[in-house]
Amino acid sequence: MIYGKEVMAMKTNANTQKISLLKKLKRDRQLIVLLMPGLIFYIIFRYGPMYGLVIAFKKYSPFKGVAASPWVGLDNFIRFFSNSDFRILLRNTLLLGAYNLLWSFPITILFALLLNEVRHRTYKKLVQTVSYLPTFLSLVIICSMTIDILSPGGGLINKILNLLGMDSIYFMQDPRWFRTVYIASGIWAGMGSGAIIYLAALSGVDISLYEAARIDGCSRIKMIWHITLPSIMPTIVTMFILNTANIFRVGADKILLLYNPLTYEVADVFSTYLYRMAFTNHDYGYASAVGMFESVVCGIVLFVTNRISRKVTNESLW
CATH class of the missing domain: 1.10.3720.10 (MetI-like)
Incomplete structure (x- = not known):
């Protein structure tokens, strides 16, 4: 019985957090829109190129591409x-x-x-x-x-x-x-x-x-x-x-x-x-x-x- 009450309480808290998060997103939607260009810029031009780090562990050839170039380890x-x-x-x-x-x-x-x-x-x-x-x-x-x-x-x-x-x-x-x-x-x-x-x-x-x-x-x-x-x-x-x-x-x-x-x-x-x-x-x-x-x-x-x-x-x- 006690276990069932704890589960119900956890579900209620989760639902409350979801509602609260949606309210915060709706409340701050204008700030989020202002944030999006900078966030998109960093994702595309800062974090996206990090995929290229795998080239350091390969014998990279532009003709084969990153995926097809053979691995050479260290x-x-x-x-x-x-x-x-x-x-x-x-x-x-x-x-x-x-x-x-x-x-x-x-x-x-x-x-x-x-x-x-x-x-x-x-x-x-x-x-x-x-x-x-x-x-x-x-x-x-x-x-x-x-x-x-x-x-x-x-x-x-x-x-x-x-x-x-x-x-x-x-x-x-x-x-x-x-x-x-x-x-x-x-x-x-x-x-x-x-x-x-x-x-x-x-x-x-x-x-x-x-x-x-x-x-x-x-x-x-x-x-x-x-x-x-x-x-x-x-x-x-x-x-x-x-x-x-x-x-x-x-x-x-x-x-x-x-x-x-x-x-x-x-x-x-x-x-x-x-x-x-x-x-x-x-x-x-x-x-x-x-x-x-x-x-x-x-x-x-x-x-x-x-x-x-x-x-x-x-x-x-x-």
């Missing part, structure tokens, strides 16, 4: 890890990613803090606009401008060096300068757009805190250190976690536009190697294995960084 991964280029690719990827985080991340925050301290509204808007202009330029134009500025013949930098009595430097042909050029051009192109996020966070800081600190005799440096930075710390931590996850994911597009055979030894990374294997050697299965390895490592770094941040600063993405 052969593509074994071939990649045993390749003599693996250590070079790993070193170059980690160095470019780490240097980019080490310089670009704090410089962007510093620029936002300095811009926030400017009291002349017209000058502040002018500086912000000028710093944001490279965002409207394509990467091809950014790299072309970089090459022209560093040209040994008529480049601006070498002209200045010549005026100072120094010899021209072949920046784009010298492997020692490639990482510096890559990081510096990235800072110039992305500093303005990156600072917008921190300026938006700074706009939410309570002004009364600054007024109270000013009454207590705090200098502007102390107010930045004790009020501004702690107030935007959640934003800084979030951006740091996201940027740390990209240490292992150095984009191929910019490197392909800047590097040449003379700088391969310091410029060749996983993404450029993947590009050559896929579109030059047409070894799609092997290239997919390289890309899958890169993505898995990025995911691991993201989770580890998020966990460490949650324990150390009590701030995290999730």
Whole structure:
């Protein structure tokens, strides 16, 4: 008898939940309609292509298709890890990613803090606009401008060096300068757009805190250190976690536009190697294995960084 009552109660709860769910769907139908385009986009263009990961375990042929291509198991991964280029690719990827985080991340925050301290509204808007202009330029134009500025013949930098009595430097042909050029051009192109996020966070800081600190005799440096930075710390931590996850994911597009055979030894990374294997050697299965390895490592770094941040600063993405 008791068992029968429990079953009836469970059925009643299930029916109630169904009715409640239908009511919620009907109530929020407008929000669901607004959500659908983004949801459909992610399903088609983000989750749908994940089916292609099986290519990493096959000797893929475009003529046979994904299903008919023969399985090779982990052969593509074994071939990649045993390749003599693996250590070079790993070193170059980690160095470019780490240097980019080490310089670009704090410089962007510093620029936002300095811009926030400017009291002349017209000058502040002018500086912000000028710093944001490279965002409207394509990467091809950014790299072309970089090459022209560093040209040994008529480049601006070498002209200045010549005026100072120094010899021209072949920046784009010298492997020692490639990482510096890559990081510096990235800072110039992305500093303005990156600072917008921190300026938006700074706009939410309570002004009364600054007024109270000013009454207590705090200098502007102390107010930045004790009020501004702690107030935007959640934003800084979030951006740091996201940027740390990209240490292992150095984009191929910019490197392909800047590097040449003379700088391969310091410029060749996983993404450029993947590009050559896929579109030059047409070894799609092997290239997919390289890309899958890169993505898995990025995911691991993201989770580890998020966990460490949650324990150390009590701030995290999730």
